[in-house]
Amino acid sequence: MEVLEGEEGEVPVKQVVVGICAMEKKSGSKPMKEILTRLEEFEFIRTVIFPEEVILKEPVDKWPLCDCLISFHSKGFPLEKAQAYTDLRKPYIINDLEKQYDLQDRRVVYSTLQREGIELPRFAILDRDSKDPSKRELIEGEDHVEVNGVIFNKPFVEKPVSAEDHNIYIYYPTSAGGGSQRLFRKIGSRSSVYSPESRVRKTGSYIYEDFMPTDGTDVKVYTVGPDYAHAEARKSPALDGKVERDSEGKEVRYPVILSNAEKLIARKVCLAFKQTVCGFDLLRANGKSYVCDVNGFSFVKNSSKYYDDCAKILGNMILRELAPTFHLPWAIPFQLDDPPFVPTTFGKMMELRCVVAVIRHGDRTPKQKMKMEVRHPKFFALFAKYDGYKDGHVKLKKPKQLQEVLDIARSLLGEIEQKRADPETEEKKGKLEQLKSVLEIYVSAKEEESNNKNEEIETDFTSSAPLT
Structure with a gap:
C-alpha cells in the first residue's frame, strides 16, 4: 500500500x-x-x-x-x-500463476475441460514421449488415422500438445482433393497455407480431433471474472488463410451475442483455470458450442466498451x-453496471447501449360496444328474473335470454309507433332501434350456430340506483 x-x-x-x-x-x-x-x-x-x-x-x-x-x-x-x-x-x-503451466499443455487443458463437463470435439492424444506403448499407437490410412484405437476419418485436425506451438494442420480426404491446410500465427495477411502433403507428421506428440463444420468463423470469448464475457467472431483461418483486415489494417471482428449455454461455458472456463482475465475459442457446429482452445490472459484488441x-x-x-x-x-457499489459514460469531444456523455421495443400487430377486430340507460319496468322485471339484485348486475349471453331483450325492444318500439309510449321511452327510440338491429343479427346467428366461434354478444344490466 x-x-x-x-x-x-x-x-x-x-x-x-x-x-x-x-x-x-x-x-x-x-x-x-x-x-x-x-x-x-x-x-x-x-x-x-x-x-x-x-x-x-x-x-x-x-x-x-x-x-x-x-x-x-x-x-x-x-x-x-x-x-x-x-x-x-x-x-x-x-x-493464478500455477494454473498457467496447465495452459501451456493442450493435454492438460483438454483434461480440465472434460472434467468440468465442457463440450469438446472428439479427440485422442498421440504421446510419442510416453513409455506406455498403448499411448503412442498410430495407424495411418489413405483417408483416416487410427490413434490408440480411435479412428478419425478425414477431415481431421492435428494439434501439437504444446500450446506454444501454433502449427496446426487440417487434413482433407481424397474426395476433396487431399492435402492439408497448415495454420500458424498470423504473418502479415496470412494465417494458413495449403499443402499437397496428405501424410500426418511422424515426429512429436499431437492431439487428433474431428474437424468441426462451422459457418466459416471462429468465436473468440474474453472473460473478466466468471460473470462477464465479451465475444467476437472472425473469419476462420481454415478457409483460405487470408486475414480480413479493415482500412486501418486491423483484423475484422464481428460482434457476437453468446447464448445462455455459452455464458455458462465462459464461467466454467474462468473458474476451472482460475484465470480472471481469460480468452478461449468456441466452435459453433451441429447446434452445439465446443471449446477448442484456452489461451489464458487475453484482451480484446479494439473495444472501448x-x-x-x-x-x-x-x-x-x-x-x-x-x-x-x-x-x-x-x-462497495450497489450496482456494478453504472450508467455507461463515454468520453467524447464534448466531455463525458452517456452511451446508448440498446433500444428495446415491444411491438404488436394491429390486425384485430375492434370491440363493438353499445351502452344505453333504461328505466322501463319491463327491463327491471328481466333484471329481477335473472337475480340481478343479488350481485347488482346480470349478464345475458344465451340466445333465449337475448331473445327476451329483443322482445322488450320490439314491444317498446311498437308502443312508440302507436303513440302509447311515455316521453322518456320516446327519447330512446334511436337507441332501441339500434339495440333491436344488433340483437336480430346475433340472435339469428346464435340459433343457426354460426361458424365464427369468436363472435358473441352479451347484455350486461347494472343497477346504479335503488328502485322506487
Missing part, C-alpha cells in the same frame, strides 16, 4: 498498488494501456509496470512492491520467478478484496 502526502492540513491518501508483471510487448500494448488508464481513475488505486529488464535480470526481492499482482505468461516470460515473487510478497493475485467494463470489474474486485484490509473509505 502507498500513502500519498496531501497538502498541509489534509489527511494522507492511502492507495492500493497494482503491479503489472509481464513482458514489455504485453504490458505496453494498447489494450493494456487503455485498461490501466481507466484503472487509475479509481481514487484508491495506483498502477506500476514492472520493467522487463528487472523481470529478466533482477532477483525477485529487487522487484517493485505491490499489493495486487496482474501477471501472465508469454514467450520468454520467467513464470517461475513470478511465482517466487508471490511467495515472497503475498500479493492479491488476479490470474470492453476496456471500460474490464477496468471497472477489476477495480471493484481489487478494492472489494483489499479495501477492508487497508481500512480504505471505499464503499
Whole structure:
C-alpha cells in the first residue's frame, strides 16, 4: 500500500498498488494501456509496470512492491520467478500463476475441460514421449488415422500438445482433393497455407480431433471474472488463410451475442483455470458450442466498451478484496453496471447501449360496444328474473335470454309507433332501434350456430340506483 502526502492540513491518501508483471510487448500494448488508464481513475488505486529488464535480470526481492499482482505468461516470460515473487510478497493475485503451466499443455487443458463437463470435439492424444506403448499407437490410412484405437476419418485436425506451438494442420480426404491446410500465427495477411502433403507428421506428440463444420468463423470469448464475457467472431483461418483486415489494417471482428449455454461455458472456463482475465475459442457446429482452445490472459484488441467494463470489474474486485484490509473509505457499489459514460469531444456523455421495443400487430377486430340507460319496468322485471339484485348486475349471453331483450325492444318500439309510449321511452327510440338491429343479427346467428366461434354478444344490466 502507498500513502500519498496531501497538502498541509489534509489527511494522507492511502492507495492500493497494482503491479503489472509481464513482458514489455504485453504490458505496453494498447489494450493494456487503455485498461490501466481507466484503472487509475479509481481514487484508491495506483498502477506500476514492472520493467522487463528487472523481470529478466533482477532477483525477485529487487522487484517493485505491490499489493495486487496482474501477471501472465508469454514467450520468454520467467513464470517461475513470478511465482517466487508471490511467495515472497503475498500479493492479491488476479490470474493464478500455477494454473498457467496447465495452459501451456493442450493435454492438460483438454483434461480440465472434460472434467468440468465442457463440450469438446472428439479427440485422442498421440504421446510419442510416453513409455506406455498403448499411448503412442498410430495407424495411418489413405483417408483416416487410427490413434490408440480411435479412428478419425478425414477431415481431421492435428494439434501439437504444446500450446506454444501454433502449427496446426487440417487434413482433407481424397474426395476433396487431399492435402492439408497448415495454420500458424498470423504473418502479415496470412494465417494458413495449403499443402499437397496428405501424410500426418511422424515426429512429436499431437492431439487428433474431428474437424468441426462451422459457418466459416471462429468465436473468440474474453472473460473478466466468471460473470462477464465479451465475444467476437472472425473469419476462420481454415478457409483460405487470408486475414480480413479493415482500412486501418486491423483484423475484422464481428460482434457476437453468446447464448445462455455459452455464458455458462465462459464461467466454467474462468473458474476451472482460475484465470480472471481469460480468452478461449468456441466452435459453433451441429447446434452445439465446443471449446477448442484456452489461451489464458487475453484482451480484446479494439473495444472501448470492453476496456471500460474490464477496468471497472477489476477495480471493484481489487478494492472489494483489499479495501477492508487497508481500512480504505471505499464503499462497495450497489450496482456494478453504472450508467455507461463515454468520453467524447464534448466531455463525458452517456452511451446508448440498446433500444428495446415491444411491438404488436394491429390486425384485430375492434370491440363493438353499445351502452344505453333504461328505466322501463319491463327491463327491471328481466333484471329481477335473472337475480340481478343479488350481485347488482346480470349478464345475458344465451340466445333465449337475448331473445327476451329483443322482445322488450320490439314491444317498446311498437308502443312508440302507436303513440302509447311515455316521453322518456320516446327519447330512446334511436337507441332501441339500434339495440333491436344488433340483437336480430346475433340472435339469428346464435340459433343457426354460426361458424365464427369468436363472435358473441352479451347484455350486461347494472343497477346504479335503488328502485322506487
